[in-house]
Amino acid sequence: MNVVQKAESYVFNLFKDKLSPDYIYHNFIHTLRVVNNTEVIAGNENVTVEEEELLLLAAWLHDTGYIVSDLGHEEESAKIAEAFLKENGYDETKIAKIQSLIKVTKLGVEPQNHLEKIIKDADCSHFADKDYCRLSELLRAEWKLTHNKSFTDLEWATINRGVLLNKHRFFTAYAQRELQPLKEANITELQNVINKLEKGNKKSAKEKINQKKLEKLDRPERGIDTMFRVTLNNHTRLSDIADSKANILLSVNAIIISISLSTLIPKLDSPNNAHLIIPTLVMMLFAVVSIVFAILSTRPKVTSGTFTRKDIEDKKVNLLFFGNFYKMPLDEYEWAVNELMKDRDYLYNSMIKDLYFLGKVLHRKYKLLRITYTIFMIGIIVSVGLFIYAFKMM
Incomplete structure (x- = not known):
């Protein structure tokens, strides 16, 4: 490494x-x-x-x-x-x-x-990210948590526009050529948001109060919505990274075993090659163990896939995870999801549980991957050492 x-x-x-x-x-x-x-x-x-x-x-x-x-x-x-x-x-x-x-x-x-x-x-390349506005909402929520700083939508859009216009510039030729146009597109988007918000601020006080009440009733706050969406995306990306690492180890060890079976093992029948038996077997043993742990890190866990109406009424089932409903009839699932959407606390708790158990799965994957890489590393070192010793003894 x-x-x-x-x-x-x-x-x-x-x-x-x-x-x-x-x-x-x-x-x-x-x-x-x-x-x-x-x-x-x-x-x-x-x-x-x-x-x-x-x-x-x-x-x-x-x-x-x-x-x-x-x-x-x-x-x-x-x-x-x-x-x-x-x-x-x-x-x-x-x-x-x-x-x-x-x-x-x-x-x-x-x-x-x-x-x-x-x-x-x-x-600073996120200034040119197509999801810049959503990413900035995550920073807004972070400041709320860490410094108790709150901003209105108009204040936040104005602050972001000021940073992009007056406090930042790209320095490399690549960034000036490729990222600057994307950054300017984000500035334009921010300006459109500001124009829309300023126009909305001209509503009467009564209209604004009613609108805020409706927004609070009908949808979660934007920062919370963004936090769940981005965090779920982050969990998914980390899971993809873990699966890629496991696939690399599977491929490498499969190649080692294939080469051993086709070239080394057929030659071990000869008395002249007896000294290679132990190093070859040790190398293959470590390769097989590495493959087993790599498979364990990616092996899915099967759940029952069913729930009852009482489970929904008692808020015991997470409908956001496919493993809890894949065996249910469509009409039952539609009813359950409609019940979920009526209850804001149930909806949020389901999203929180979804993130939590995804995190538990990620912990298991990375723990097994760490063990797999350790076994693979030790196996390579021990195998090479045994081959060198065998040749010297010969």
């Missing part, structure tokens, strides 16, 4: 164990988005392999300071990065460069070199 992969695992576990759940925007998913954008921009800016490694390490570690505080988190992130990289024997000169890259992500700080421009653009 190289240092970038170690950084990914380190940040994932650090946020899982120490980051406050109030940070619903500045979390692992935000960091992953910055890392992905760093790869894209670096790939289009002709950096060296060594420079790309510095950028990716800075991207993974740039928000770790949030486990301490969001105020001055760049400085805290730089300290955490230094400790992690020193622990992994990283060169001190490179560590200093990574710390500079982390510190330049602070809003209002001007980048001084090419690498700083790349990390700065990657950190």
Whole structure:
């Protein structure tokens, strides 16, 4: 495992164990988005392999300071990065460069070199995201939770337009060419929202009061709605990542077993190759165990798929999970969902349960994947060692 992969695992576990759940925007998913954008921009800016490694390490570690505080988190992130990289024997000169890259992500700080421009653009690339308005709603909800700051829709749209227009610009040629037009489209969308809200503010006081009452009755608040939608999407993406990692291990170990069966094992009948029997069997054993654990991490859990009307009346079943209803008749399911939509608390509790149990599934997947990678790593080391020993003894 190289240092970038170690950084990914380190940040994932650090946020899982120490980051406050109030940070619903500045979390692992935000960091992953910055890392992905760093790869894209670096790939289009002709950096060296060594420079790309510095950028990716800075991207993974740039928000770790949030486990301490969001105020001055760049400085805290730089300290955490230094400790992690020193622990992994990283060169001190490179560590200093990574710390500079982390510190330049602070809003209002001007980048001084090419690498700083790349990390700065990657950190702000969400300004050009097609879902920018929804992402900003997540940040709005985070500020409400962490600083008790509340904004009206008009205030929030105006603040965002001001940031995009006056407090930010892209620095790299790639970002100016590819991301700037998308950012300008978001500015236009924000302006349209502002115009609509300003027009709506001209309604009479009575109309506005009635409208707010209707909105409160008919739909959940926008920030809560966005939080559920984005969090569910984040859970799904993490599940896809876990499945991809499991598929990689399945493929690699299947290849190892296939090669062993076709080339090594047929030759073990010869007395001249007797010294290869134990290393080959050990290698295949570890490969088989790795495959078993990889399969366990992706194996679905089957549920009954049924419920009763009493379960719905007692609010005991989560209708948002297919495993609870896939055997039910359509008319029963339609009735149950209609009952769910009538009860706001039941609806929210079902969504919360859905997220909770998805999280439990993710924990199981990543725990088994960690065991699988450990077994695979130990198996490779032990097998290679045994082959070397066998040849020396021969």
